[in-house]
Amino acid sequence: xxxxxxxxxxxxxxxxxxxxxxxxxxxxxxxxxxxxxxxxxxxxxxxxxxxxxxxxxxxxxxxxxxxxxxxxxxxxxxxxxxxxxxxxxxxxxxxxxxxxxxxxxxxxxxxxxxxxxxxxxxxxxxxxxxxxxxxxxxxxxxxxxxxxxxxxxxxxxxxxxxxxxxxxxxxxxxxxxxxxxxxxxxxxxxxxxxxxxxxxxxxxxxxxxxxxxxxxxxxxxxxxxxxxxxxxxxxxxxxxxxxxxxxxxxxxxxxxxxxxxxxxxxxxxxxxxxxxxxxxxxxxxxxxxxxxxxxxxxxxxxxxxxxxxxxxxxxxxxxxxxxxxxxxxxxxxxxxxxxxxxxxxxxxxxxxxxxxxxxxxxxxxxxxxxxxxxxxxxxxxxxxxxxxxxxxxxxxxxxxxxxxxxxxxxxxxxxxxxxxxxxxxxxxxxxxxxxxxxxxxxxxxxxxxxxx
Amino acid sequence: xxxxxxxxxxxxxxxxxxxxxxxxxxxxxxxxxxxxxxxxxxxxxxxxxxxxxxxxxxxxxxxxxxxxxxxxxxxxxxxxxxxxxxxxxxxxxxxxxxxxxxxxxxxxxxxxxxxxxxxxxxxxxxxxxxxxxxxxxxxxxxxxxxxxxxxxxxxxxxxxxxxxxxxxxxxxxxxxxxxxxxxxxxxxxxxxxxxxxxxxxxxxxxxxxxxxxxxxxxxxxxxxxxxxxxxxxxxxxxxxxxxxxxxxxxxxxxxxxxxxxxxxxxxxxxxxxxxxxxxxxxxxxxxxxxxxxxxxxxxxxxxxxxxxxxxxxxxxxxxxxxxxxxxxxxxxxxxxxxxxxxxxxxxxxxxxxxxxxxxxxxxxxxxxxxxxxxxxxxxxxxxxxxxxxxxxxxxxxxxxxxxxxxxxxxxxxxxxxxxxxxxxxxxxxxxxxxxxxxxxxxxxxxxxxxxx
Numbered sequence: 001x002x003x004x005x006x007x008x009x010x011x012x013x014x015x016x017x018x019x020x021x022x023x024x025x026x027x028x029x030x031x032x033x034x035x036x037x038x039x040x041x042x043x044x045x046x047x048x049x050x051x052x053x054x055x056x057x058x059x060x061x062x063x064x065x066x067x068x069x070x071x072x073x074x075x076x077x078x079x080x081x082x083x084x085x086x087x088x089x090x091x092x093x094x095x096x097x098x099x100x101x102x103x104x105x106x107x108x109x110x111x112x113x114x115x116x117x118x119x120x121x122x123x124x125x126x127x128x129x130x131x132x133x134x135x136x137x138x139x140x141x142x143x144x145x146x147x148x149x150x151x152x153x154x155x156x157x158x159x160x161x162x163x164x165x166x167x168x169x170x171x172x173x174x175x176x177x178x179x180x181x182x183x184x185x186x187x188x189x190x191x192x193x194x195x196x197x198x199x200x201x202x203x204x205x206x207x208x209x210x211x212x213x214x215x216x217x218x219x220x221x222x223x224x225x226x227x228x229x230x231x232x233x234x235x236x237x238x239x240x241x242x243x244x245x246x247x248x249x250x251x252x253x254x255x256x257x258x259x260x261x262x263x264x265x266x267x268x269x270x271x272x273x274x275x276x277x278x279x280x281x282x283x284x285x286x287x288x289x290x291x292x293x294x295x296x297x298x299x300x301x302x303x304x305x306x307x308x309x310x311x312x313x314x315x316x317x318x319x320x321x322x323x324x325x326x327x328x329x330x331x332x333x334x335x336x337x338x339x340x341x342x343x344x345x346x347x348x349x350x351x352x353x354x355x356x357x358x359x360x361x362x363x364x365x366x367x368x369x370x371x372x373x374x375x376x377x378x379x380x381x382x383x384x385x386x387x388x389x390x391x392x393x394x395x396x397x398x399x400x401x402x403x404x405x406x407x408x409x410x411x412x413x414x415x416x417x418x419x420x421x422x423x424x425x426x427x428x429x430x431x432x433x434x435x436x437x438x439x440x441x442x443x444x445x446x447x448x449x450x451x452x
Numbered sequence: 453x454x455x456x457x458x459x460x461x462x463x464x465x466x467x468x469x470x471x472x473x474x475x476x477x478x479x480x481x482x483x484x485x486x487x488x489x490x491x492x493x494x495x496x497x498x499x500x501x502x503x504x505x506x507x508x509x510x511x512x513x514x515x516x517x518x519x520x521x522x523x524x525x526x527x528x529x530x531x532x533x534x535x536x537x538x539x540x541x542x543x544x545x546x547x548x549x550x551x552x553x554x555x556x557x558x559x560x561x562x563x564x565x566x567x568x569x570x571x572x573x574x575x576x577x578x579x580x581x582x583x584x585x586x587x588x589x590x591x592x593x594x595x596x597x598x599x600x601x602x603x604x605x606x607x608x609x610x611x612x613x614x615x616x617x618x619x620x621x622x623x624x625x626x627x628x629x630x631x632x633x634x635x636x637x638x639x640x641x642x643x644x645x646x647x648x649x650x651x652x653x654x655x656x657x658x659x660x661x662x663x664x665x666x667x668x669x670x671x672x673x674x675x676x677x678x679x680x681x682x683x684x685x686x687x688x689x690x691x692x693x694x695x696x697x698x699x700x701x702x703x704x705x706x707x708x709x710x711x712x713x714x715x716x717x718x719x720x721x722x723x724x725x726x727x728x729x730x731x732x733x734x735x736x737x738x739x740x741x742x743x744x745x746x747x748x749x750x751x752x753x754x755x756x757x758x759x760x761x762x763x764x765x766x767x768x769x770x771x772x773x774x775x776x777x778x779x780x781x782x783x784x785x786x787x788x789x790x791x792x793x794x795x796x797x798x799x800x801x802x803x804x805x806x807x808x809x810x811x812x813x814x815x816x817x818x819x820x821x822x823x824x825x826x827x828x829x830x831x832x833x834x835x836x837x838x839x840x841x842x843x844x845x846x847x848x849x850x851x852x853x854x855x856x857x858x859x860x861x862x863x864x865x866x867x868x869x870x871x872x873x874x875x876x877x878x879x880x881x882x883x884x885x886x887x888x889x890x891x892x893x894x895x896x897x898x899x900x901x902x903x904x
Contacts, residue, residue, distance in 0.1 A: 033764060154765060194665065198765045207727025211877075212778050213646065213849035216752030217745045218731045219722070223753035223775075224686065231683040234676065236802065270671070275659025275771075279670045293669045300668030301675035302768050303759035308776055312485060313606060313650045313811040315778055315850075316754050319727075323675075324760055326664050326767055350688065359765040397665030398767075425663075 006135040007444045011127065015437055018127040019110060021048070023103040025119045026112040032086040032153045038064045045085045045122070045147050052129055054145065059165075061157035064149025068168065071129075073139030075451040080144045080171035082404065082412075083122040084151035087114035088425045095427035109430045116431045117424040118177045121416055122147060124436050125175070128443035140451025144171055148400075151177065154198065154360025155400035162403035173373040173450065174410040175443070176401065180418025181435065182390070184264070187381050187442075189374065189389045190414040192366030194294065195329030196398035197338040198302075200357040201229060202322035209307065215317030220353075222321040223306040229351040230323055233299055233342075238280055240299045240327075242341040248332045252295045255369060256393040260290045263392065294394040298328040324359075328398060335361030362398055365405035365412070369393065373411040373450075380445040381415075384438050415442055458587035459896045463579065467889055470579040471562060473500070475555040477537075477571045478564040484538040484605045490516045497537045497574070497599050504581055506597065511617075513609035516601025520620065523581075525591030527903040532596045532623035534856065534864075535574040536603035539566035540877045547879035561882045568883045569876040570629045573868055574599060576888050577627070580895035592903025596623055600852075603629065606650065606812025607852035614855035625825040625902065626862040627895070628853065632870025633887065634842070636716070639833050639894075641826065641841045642866040644818030646746065647781030648850035649790040650754075652809040653681060654774035661759065667769030672805075675758040678773040681803040685751055685777075685794075690732055692751045692779075694793040700784045704747045707821060708845040712742045715844065746846040750780040776811075780850060787813025814850055817857035817864070821845065825863040825902075832897040833867075836890050867894055 025048070030041035042058050045067040049056040054069030064086060090100035090113045098104035100113035110120075122145075132139055146169060148158055162169060181187050205220040215221070234240050252260070267285030270276060283289045302325065307318030327338050339358060346354050367374060369391050378389040404410050417439040423429045477500070482493030494510050497519040501508040506521030516538060542552035542565045550556035552565035562572075574597075584591055598621060600610055614621060633639050657672040667673070686692050704712070719737030722728060735741045754777065759770030779790050791810055798806050819826060821843050830841040856862050869891040875881045 196767070198767070200765075205728065210726050211849065212750075212752045212754055213780065213847070214722075214745065215726070216750040216778065216780060217748060217848055218735060218741060219726065219728045220730070220732055221753060223756050224682075226756070227679050227682045227753065228688050230676075230679045236680050270666075274662050274667070274671065276657065276671045278672070280672055283670060289670060293666065296669060298664075298668040300664045300767075300769055301673060301679065301758065302664055302766060303761045303770065304675050304678070304756045304773060305758075305761040306753065307755035309755045309757040313652075313776060313778070314754060315648070315650070315752075317752055318755065321756060324765060326668065326765070328665060328668060395665070396669055397663065 003135055003448060004445065007131045008441060010131040010134045011437060011440050011444070014127070014130065015433065018123055018440070019105070019433065019436070022110065022115065022120055022123040025123060026103045026115050027101055029101050030086050030114070030149065031089050032064055032150055033089050038086065038149055041085045042067055042149055048126060049145060052126060052133070061150070061161050063157045066149070066161055067145070067147040069145045071139060071143050073141040073143060073451060075141045077450060078142035078144060078171040079447060079450050080146065080169060080174045080410065081125055082174055083125070083145065083147045083177050084118045084149065085122070085147050086149045086152050087117065087119070088152050092427065097428055108433050110433065111428055111430045113429055116418055116422040116429055118151065120431045120436060121177055124417055124440045125443050127440040128447060131440065131444050132447055140448045143447065144169065151400070155362065156360055158400045159403045162407050166407065169408055171408065171410055174404050174412045175446070176412050176414040178418060179414040179416025180422065181385070183420045185385065186387055187385045187389045188392055188414070189378055190392045190395045191369050191374065192394040193364065193397060193399045193401050194394065195333060195335060195362050195364035195402065197327040197329060197335035197361040198359040199325050199339070199342065200322055200359055201226065201325060202320065202355045202357065203229070203353055204320050205353070206319040209319050210317045212315040212317045219317060222318045225351070225353060226306065226321040226323055229346060229349070229354045230301065232345070232349045232351065240297060242338065242345050244341060245297065245338070248337070249297060250331045252291055252393065256295070257287065257291065259369060259391050259393050261287045263290055263390065266290065294396045295330055297330055297333060300326050300328070302326055328396070329364045331364045331366055334363050362400050363402035363406070365402040366394060367405065367411045367413070371411040374413055376449055377413040377415055377446055380449055381442055384441050415439065415446070455587055455900060456897065459583045460893060462583040462586045463889060463892050463896070466579070466582065467885065470575055470892070471557070471885065471888070474562065474567065474572055474575040477575060478555045478567050479553055481553050482538050482566070482601065483541050484516055484602055485541050490538065490601055493537045494519050494601055500578060501597060504578060504585070513602070513613050515609045518601070518613055519597070519599040521597045523591060523595050525593040525595060525903060527593045529902060530594035530596060530623040531899060531902050532598065532621060532626045532862065533577055534626055535577070535597065535599045535629050536570045536601065537574070537599050538601045538604050539569065539571070540604050544879065549880055560885050562885065563880055563882045565881055568870055568874040568881055570603065572883045572888060573629055576869055576892045577895050579892040580899060583892065583896050584899055592900045595899065596621065603852070607814065608812055610852045611855045614859050618859065621860055623860065623862055626856050626864045627898070628864050628866045630870060631866040631868025632874065633837070635872045637837065638839055639837045639841045640844055640866070641830055642844045642847045643821050643826065644846040645816065645849060645851045645853050646846065647785060647787060647814050647816035647854065649779040649781060649787035649813040650811040651777050651791070651794065652774055652811055653678065653777060654772065654807045654809065655681070655805055656772045657805070658771040661771050662769045664767040664769045671769060674770050674773040677803070677805060678758065678775055681798060681801070681806045682753065682775060684797070684801045684803065692749060694790065694797050696793060697749065697790070700789070701749060702783045704743055704845065708747070709739065709743065711821060711843050711845050713739045715742055715842065718742065746848045747782055749782055749785060752778050752780070754778055780848070781816045783816045783818055786815050814852050815854035815858070817854040818846060819857065819863045819865065823863040826865055828901055829865040829867055829898055832901055833894055836893050867891065867898070
């Protein structure tokens with residue numbers, strides 16, 4: 001019996017055990033934004049690593065701790081898994097069919113908060129470790145797990161943690177926390193993540209709200225100040241007006257455009273799924289839309305709040321106004337540069353009264369599509385998924401991959417158990433058990449081949 | 453004993469009765485915005501008029517009914533009182549020292565929602581009627597009361613009601629719902645009210661909020677659309693950009709400026725009371741600030757709402773955004789013109805996606821400072837207040853005086869029992885009993901002199 005066959009036999013016969021472990025893991029709430037169950041979940045994560053023989057530490061970060069585990073294997077190479085044990089808040093609770101922290105199995109799917117993002121990824125990878133140990137008696141390579149607790153709250157301490165633990169985290173390659181298949185069941189390989197600089201802009205023009213019959217005539221209006229400040233950042237042409245904002249932007253390479261050309265058409269899917277009538281900048285679809293989706297810096301208002309927001313009218317001039325704004329960054333933009341340029345721009349435009357609160361940032365980072373580790377991850381997939389992985393040069397989203405790429409110097413590959421209806425960050429988050437098993441099989445193969 | 457002395461003797465000896473009647477009136481909630489107790493309060497208002505011998509009707513308007521009462525008097529002239537029985541919502545309840553609908557007397561003040569705005573004005577005027585009937589056995593002139601139930605919700609049906617009841621409401625002069633003394637105990641005569649056009653602007657760009665890593669790159673953002681549309685209405689120069697918006701504006705007359713010059717300095721008072729650092733347009737104080745405060749059209753953002761407004765960050769592109777905006781109007785601007793210009797302007801600027809909901813409007817209206825009725829109201833005040841009334845050419849606020857001035861052709865005078873700490877629209881609304889008595893005395897004199 002080949003190694004693959006032995007591994008698969010183990011996985012097939014122990015799937016229930018792994019799902020039971022995942023269920024216990026999900027039943028332990030770990031909502032970072034609400035500081036709910038974080039220490040308990042870190043301890044449980046450490047326990048799960050220790051029982052596989054990983055030398056495990058729960059390390060302070062200044063926020064939720066990082067759980068780090070390491071187990072030696074046969075070969076000299078080291079594979080690092082990045083996962084996280086924190087989850088998004090479960091609200092709105094009334095939209096869940098079963099309670100978010102009481103995992104429920106139905107129709108081949110497991111439901112619960114964090115079951116996909118990201119607890120299922122961790123347990124599926126530990127399941128692959130179990131299968132390798134059962135089949136081979138040892139791991140084919142050194143394996144490290146870094147499992148953080150602040151991924152859903154902008155990984156604010158992770159960059160420093162990596163910088164302070166370069167030796168501990170030393171590895172040859174990294175598997176990222178997420179991945180999955182698209183609506184055609186094609187497994188996806190994301191080669192990079194955009195960066196982000198998330199800020200809250202706020203203005204306070206008075207100590208209390210004032211009747212608009214008085215204040216509207218002669219006092220500065222916080223909401224107007226905010227509107228004008230925002231308008232100075234970007235106009236309807238969608239061009240971000242921070243001086244130098246595009247200076248470090250690297251346009252997509254010929255290879256990137258070639259890969260984007262191979263991706264499926266998305267325009268009609270988006271229109272139906274999100275109810276949008278049209279796209280910005282006159283885009284209508286095709287590779288141009290896909291390139292715009294990931295290779296362009298953005299400035300997005302995520303929220304606005306000021307004054308009276310109830311039904312009907314209230315004649316009040318607001319004393320305070322604020323906006324949540326995210327800047328998505330592409331290589332080689334840096335969040336610190338954006339923050340500096342934003343302050344200088346607002347001051348230059350006369351908006352010294354607009355305060356900036358930095359709510360989190362990450363630099364963009366990418367892995368070469370032709371890196372040997374990407375090839376290894378892709379080459380091990382078709383046997384499991386029945387088709388090759390699709391290379392996506394960049395994700396529109398963001399994540400803390402920059403220190404792994406730039407400080408640890410690792411190729412970072414995505415692979416996972418997600419699918420288009422996983423509902424991460426939303427009610428009724430779920431995973432498909434068939435994809436859970438496939439991901440464990442894939443990870444076992446990656447570890448085996450990587451160790452050769 | 454002179455008529456004045458007899459009247460005052462009645463008022464002095466019956467103040468407790470009138471305050472008891474006011475307390476029963478206040479104890480009947482009548483929150484228009486919450487449709488709470490409106491029919492009951494209209495019935496109670498009618499009962500209060502009927503027991504003074506007023507021929508009283510409760511008349512439908514399409515919204516809360518109007519209570520109309522009429523009683524013939526000795527002379528041929530008719531004085532019309534405009535009051536309202538509806539009140540502002542009492543929230544936030546936790547800030548009230550005693551419950552808003554359980555009137556409480558302490559330290560010479562009566563506390564409760566509506567005790568000043570506007571129930572106390574109605575009962576003080578009925579108290580004056582009682583005194584005249586007791587002293588003279590009849591009223592010195594015809595007296596009409598129009599008591600509406602939608603003043604706090606933009607008097608949406610009042611203009612049409614006046615147009616449909618011109619004969620019923622026919623009169624020779626009108627006393628307005630409010631008035632009072634300033635911080636120097638000087639009684640104020642407001643000669644006009646600005647108009648208003650209150651709208652909600654809203655944009656919907658998608659059927660659901662979208663992750664900003666996707667939507668922020670290629671979908672139209674509702675919050676950005678709203679910001680750009682608002683910015684097109686007014687820039688930091690405070691000039692309203694609707695075409696033709698200033699065409700019908702009548703600048704203050706020499707007499708207006710003369711009157712504004714006589715008013716006290718307000719700059720430092722405002723800075724202390726509202727915590728503002730400076731005024732718009734480089735204004736620093738003096739008559740220029742006072743003129744700006746009331747004689748300039750305004751465009752005020754009263755509220756903004758879109759997307760995520762909680763703590764920390766959420767990377768979401770909002771599907772919806774909306775703003776509450778009020779335009780204060782000066783003679784001879786009209787709300788219908790503003791609505792038309794706003795739609796045309798938004799369309800011309802490319803904001804056909806921005807919807808306008810009209811939430812209420814009133815035209816501005818003023819009474820001539822040298823009208824004989826104004827002189828009568830002013831001439832009867834010094835004996836009571838110990839000093840002359842101060843003429844204020846215009847209030848910065850708005851109200852439905854336009855149909856009374858323009859359709860019924862009446863001079864409209866303000867006189868009332870308010871004072872700077874009345875807390876109308878706020879928790880712990882209150883009146884001072886000494887000012888209540890003074891207002892009743894003043895109204896009795898106005899009725900007596902008007903009938904001569």
